[in-house]
Amino acid sequence: MNLSFFDQFTSPSLMGIPLTLLAITFPALLFPSPSNRWVTNRLSTLQLWLLTTITKQLMAPLSKKAHKWALILVSLMTMLLTINLLGLLPYTFTPTTQLSMNMALAFPLWLATLLTGLRNQPSISLGHLLPEGTPTPLIPILILIETSSLLIRPLALGVRLTANLTAGHLLIQLISTATLALLPTLPMISALTMLILLLLTILEIAVAMIQAYVFVLLLSLYLQENT
Template sequence: MNLSFFNQFTSPHLLGIPLILLSTLLPALLIPSPDNRLITNRLSTIQLWLIHSITKHFMLPLNKKGHKWALILTSVMMFLLMINLLGLLPYTFTPTTQLSMNMALAFPLWLATMLTGLRNQPSISLGHLLPEGTPTPLIPALILIETTSLFIRPLALGIRLTANLTAGHLLIQLISTATTTLLPIMPPISLLTALILLLLTTLEVAVAMIQAYVFTLLLSLYLQENI
C-alpha cells in the first residue's frame, strides 16, 4: 500500500508510449488565443491583464538589455502555473513532480543567464566569485565556495520545485486515504480529516502558484546579476 502512494508520480504510458509530452503540451492548448475583435471577452481581458502584470513585475528590476528576456520569463511563469494548477485535478499527472523535467528546464535557463553575463560583462560576472576586500589567505577558499554555490543554483531550482509539489501531492493523498478509511469507523474524525484535506488543498493551490513565481523570480535575479 505504501508503494501505491507514489504511483501518482509515475509517468503515464499508453501502449508503451510515454504521455508526459502530451501532459506537458495540453495546458498550453487550454489558454484562449486572442481574437481580432475590437472588444474582447472577459476571459481574454483577464488573461491579457495577468500576462501584462507578470511581465511588468519581472521587467521592472532589469535594465533595457534584460527586457529581451520578457517573452522567456513570462512564458516560463505561465507554463509552470498552468501545469502546477492542472496537476491538482483528479486523475491527472503533474510533470513538474519529475526532477528530470525540472532540471531540464532549470539548467539551460541558468546557463543562458551565465553565458549572457560572460559575453556582455565578463569581468563583472567573474568578479562575483571574489567579494571585494577579501583577505589574501581566504581568496582560494572563497573562490571555491562561490564557484560551488554558483553551480548549485540550477540544482536548487529543480529540487525546490520538485520537492514542494511532491510533498503537497503526497500529503493530499495520505489525508484523503485516511478520510475514506475512517468514514465507516469514526465518522466525526473522518469529517475532521475532510476539513483538513480541504484546507490542505487550498494551501496546495497557493503553493502551486508560489513555486511557479519563485522559479521565475530566481531566474530573473540570476539574469539581473549578469546584465
C-alpha cells in the same frame, strides 16, 4: 494489484508511448486564442491583464538589456503555473513532480544567463566569485565556495520545485486515504480530516502558484546579476 503512494508520480504511458509531452502541451490548449475584434471578451481581457501584470513585476528590477528575456520568462511562468494547478485535479499527472523535467528547464536557462554575463560583461560576472575587500589568505577558499554556490543553482531550482509539489501531493493522498478509512468507523474524525484536506488543498493551490513564481523570479535574479 499493490499500489503505493508514489505511483501517482509515475510517468503515464499508452501502449508503451510516454504521455509526458501531451501532459506538458495540453494546458496550453486551454488558453483563449486572441481574436481580431476591437473589443475582446472578459476572459481574454483578464488573461491579457494578468500577463501584463506578471511582465511588469518580473521586468521591474531588470535592466533594459534584460527586457529581451520577457517573452521567455513570462511564457515559462505561464506554463509552470498551468501545469502545477491542473496537476491538482483528480486523475491527472503533474510533469513538474519529475526532477528530470525541472532540471531540463532549470539548467539550460541558468546556463544561458551565465553565458550572457560572460559574453557581455566578463569582468563583472567573474567578480561575483570574489567579494570586494576579501583578505588575501581567504581568497582561494572564497573562490571555491562561490563557484560551488554558482554551480549548484540549477540543482536548487529543480529540487525546490520537485520537492514542494511532491510533498504536497503526498500529503493530500495520505489525508484523503485516512478520511476514507475512518469514514465507516469514526465519522466525526473523518469529517475533521476532511476539513484538514480542504484546507490543505487550498494551501497546495497557493503553493503551486508561488513555486512557479519563485522559479521564474530566481531566474530573473540570476539574469540581473549578468546584465
